[in-house]
Amino acid sequence: MELNERKLRILQAVIDEYMGTAEPVGSRVISKKNNLGLSSATIRNEMADLEEMGFLIQPHTSAGRIPSDAAYRYYVNSMMKRYKIGVKTIEQLQLALEQKINQLDSIIKKASHITSALTDYTTIITTPELKSNSIKKCELVSLSGGCSLLIIITQAGIVKNKILTLSLDDASAALLGEIINKTLCGLCTNDITFDKIQSMQNEISQRLDLSPKALINILDFIYEAIEELDDTDIYIENEKSILKYNDIEKAQKMFTFLEDKKNLKKLIKGDPNSKVNIKIGSENKVEELKDCSLVTVNYSLNNKTAGQLGVIGPKRMNYAKVVASLNCISEHIDKILYQMYIGESGE
Amino acid sequence: MELNERKLRILQAVIDEYMGTAEPVGSRVISKKNNLGLSSATIRNEMADLEEMGFLIQPHTSAGRIPSDAAYRYYVNSMMKRYKIGVKTIEQLQLALEQKINQLDSIIKKASHITSALTDYTTIITTPELKSNSIKKCELVSLSGGCSLLIIITQAGIVKNKILTLSLDDASAALLGEIINKTLCGLCTNDITFDKIQSMQNEISQRLDLSPKALINILDFIYEAIEELDDTDIYIENEKSILKYNDIEKAQKMFTFLEDKKNLKKLIKGDPNSKVNIKIGSENKVEELKDCSLVTVNYSLNNKTAGQLGVIGPKRMNYAKVVASLNCISEHIDKILYQMYIGESGE
DNA sequence: TGTTAGCACTCAATAAGTGTGAGTGCTAAA
């Protein structure tokens, strides 16, 4: 059987109605609200067909029908109209994002906040995975309490600081810092191998009086810090919106699910080749998301995927609006990241 | 009427039972479970008295009774027995906390995590308010994209980095950094007035070619950074536990309430003179907490209150256990903070 | 005089029965 024009319009009407009301939709409502010029009986026949084809589901005999996962998929693929975000909204979010233009995690948090405000669904965002953080400066400072502080600054202004339990006087700390800086400054994090770190060994042992064990510790520590520099964070906002479309038990399971950040990071990474990824209901392999939809976008730096921004909501969410919002915000992130990392080189 | 020995034991029994079951407690249960050697009728009489005295509440005529806020208050003040935390648990948390001994916010997050695991209630914790952060080093680094990065390091290893939208070449950045460092190094944050910052003005304008406006901006910016160094953060963990003792609507209100971090910071600051603070039900002035209890402890550095750790749970929570857990964890925090900030000066 | 067995009473919670109405599928006529 074919999805002819009429069936399509009816399917569209059912989806629209269900998105608004979250109640099963009957043939009478479709016949009245949409001037298709058809009686409820005709629509009833068509809806029976649509059910047979797997696009509609009847919760029970005397109820209306709700869209199936397949219907949403069809809708998203072929029927969805472009949603236009209001000029005012765009201006507002532009303003909000550009206020904090210089602090990476502030931008990411802000972006998440805006997304959650715009969609009113749970928002997930990762900090960018910058595989090539260029190191601007390294420094070692001696602290009270027998500790030293290693600071690594990247070209783009990301600061990694990590405390080493090693007692050094100010002079030794400065000296060691100088050696580290000399060795690593200007390099990209993904070019720094452990061999590179180890190449400092000789110079350090010549110029500083350290036990072999302490030396190894220091080298390991530096390597760790460099690796951690590439770590991404993940932020979740507006978890409470889950309560709007789930009962307590399901909500609890969702909350528990959202605690596993590692898993979430994996999950939110959709297909890196398509900007937007939509997973509807059982398309999510994870049990906890079986009756949710996950919409994510990749934001990028220099045309390479850098991180993800996404939204978890009910299957009956307004996909058009969510996709438009995510696109809009990710584009802004792209712009800001470009400014931060590539800079206005032209000027 | 007096709260004689027998009434006391009955009240205790009701509270105990209710803490376990969360169901109104009847006279029969008390008479059977606790071998007071009294019939249910006698207990009934006593319970009627206790209700009259305001310690028990009857939800409806044919129901058992539940403890009132006053009962919990009486219990907490006079009846609560010391809860002993298992040696194993203590060992475990000691281990967990000391793993991350050197990164301030890691410790605070870890402490929050442990508290939530131990009590299974929503945990709130603030980072310490260190009114006297001694500045170890200041630095200014030029970045790509027309920005500069100000880094301030304290004696204890707290790093504050803040990006300034001012384009400087490496040399100027280093020079400006040097001036800032010379002026502020060794000072305590609360000794730094704006006058102090302004005292750099002359030297900066002499040695660097900056517009007057840019100069003012820089000074403001530095002052801001210093002020922010004293800012405290607040972390919330295990919000989902709210769903265990609240219906969806109340839970939603609670979630919204917990979003206002500023308000929360104020709220969690109990009496600084007593280590533990317990607010039961309507003792909380805030509407949203009217049927919760908030238990907080002050943790301290050098015998001065530095921050708070607290738990929000149902009024029927196990106060003894919560207080013991909070005490235990805060003592560990105290120890670690001491090591970090005062150091093993004796050695 | 305090304690307790006994009994009538209360009332939330549960179960069982009963409409109601929104919705259906099918049929037959337009």
Place this chain on the structure above:
DNA sequence: TTTAGCACTCACACTTATTGAGTGCTAACA
């Protein structure tokens, strides 16, 4: 092909017992 009409279904809301945990009161008892 469409649609009016009709019998049918079934969740939901409503009403009406039924149950049982708990009470307060009274009178008898130690």
